[in-house]
Amino acid sequence: MNIGAVSEKSGLPAKTIRHYEDIGLLKPDRAGNGYRDYSMVDVHRLRFLQRSRSLGFSVEECRQLLSLYGDSDRESADVKAIANAKLSDIDRKIAELIGLRDMLRHLVKNCHGDSRPDCPIIEGLAGEARVQ
Amino acid sequence: MNIGAVSEKSGLPAKTIRHYEDIGLLKPDRAGNGYRDYSMVDVHRLRFLQRSRSLGFSVEECRQLLSLYGDSDRESADVKAIANAKLSDIDRKIAELIGLRDMLRHLVKNCHGDSRPDCPIIEGLAGEARVQ
DNA sequence: CTTGAGATTCCCCTTACTGGAAGGTTTATG
DNA sequence: CATAAACCTTCCAGTAAGGGGAATCTCAAG
Known part of the structure; x- marks a missing residue:
């Protein structure tokens, strides 16, 4: 399959796909x-990369996540440790997105258009996430 | 409040806070x-930036989200349009994170350590998100 | 008063792409 | 068959979003 088709199927620009090859995230054959x-399999990996990158994971984190399968030299203990760590990250991200969503919903409902100066939403913007 | 305290309260490094000032995301006073x-208010904005950046929104998207309040020249229709667009993004991100989480949970449960070659999780990795 | 922590600016480095030039290949069309 | 459009290649340079570290300044404590 050529890069154009893969680009369409993965949702990633061809440039990005070549870049991922440069940094060793996949190694397609050459015709x-x-x-x-x-x-x-490459398409799956790329789709996965597209998803996890857009969710705020760094490329190195994605590399770890990808290593959870496919690399046949994986060790079960490592896999579980990495996966569990990422599960915490993901749970936190989900909670934060829900907070963000609720905030925006509140804004949409309560901010009724006349540009009134003080919007109480500002309090909610920072969230109640414990710092540190 | 000095930058060190703000850094602690917002969870952002001082370097990043100064950078956000450089690109016009806030304008603290000078002592x-x-x-x-x-x-x-600056602390709130920075906390908000910390959250939304870590969730995969670009700085420009964050700038839009921040413009939903604070800018007294906002127009209700604009606010609602932007907020609703972002709400869709957030819902999608939440769904994708849940998919990712379920996949990892499945992996943790089913991949029982002996490095067996074919893990069916690979199917799930790409998600069933419709491309394009 | 000096020592150490915290602030400032400035410049360069890194990560993760992105655009564009210059050129080879494949496919559709007259 | 020619040739133009669409796709592919590499390479080089630029952008976005910071991070490291030097040189200097300021503040609080002993």
């Missing part, structure tokens, strides 16, 4: 003409 | 000695 030749 | 002097 006789020099074009990259992607498999469905 | 007589040249030190930046932050208000509680």
Whole structure:
């Protein structure tokens, strides 16, 4: 499969896909003409990257997540440790997104258009997340 | 309030706080000695930035979200349009995080340590999100 | 008064892409 | 068959969003 098709299927620009290859996140075959030749596994990895990057995980975190499978030299204890750590991150992110969503919903409901100066939503903006 | 205290309260490094000032996300006062002097509103904005950046929103998106209040020249229709667009984004992100979490949970439960070659989790990795 | 913690600016480095040039390949069309 | 459009290649440079660290300044404590 050529890079254009993979781009469409993964939702990532071709530039980004080549970049991910440069930094070792995947290694597509090459066709006789020099074009990259992607498999469905590559598409899965790229889709996964698209998702997790857009959710605020760094490329290195994504690399760890990807290593949870596929790398046949994985060790069960490592896998579980990494996965559990990421599960905490994810739970926190979900909670924060829900907080953000509620805040915006409140804003949409209560801020009724006349540009009144003091909007009580400002309090909610910072969330009640414990710092540190 | 000095930048150190604000850093602690917002969870952002001082470097990042100064950077946000450079790109116009806040304008703290200056004390007589040249030190930046932050208000509680600044702290709120910074906390908000910390949260939304870590959730995968770009700085420009954060700028839009911040403009939903504080800018007294806001127009109700604009506010609602932006807020509603962001609400969709947030809902999608939440759904994706839940998908990611379920996948990891499944992996933790089912991948029982002996490095067996084929893990069915790979299917789940890409999610069933419709591309495009 | 001096010592250490915290502030300032400035400049360069890093991460994670993104745009564009210059050129090779494949596909559709006259 | 020619040739133009669409796709692919590499390479180089730029952007976005910070981070490291030097050189200097200021404040609080002993």
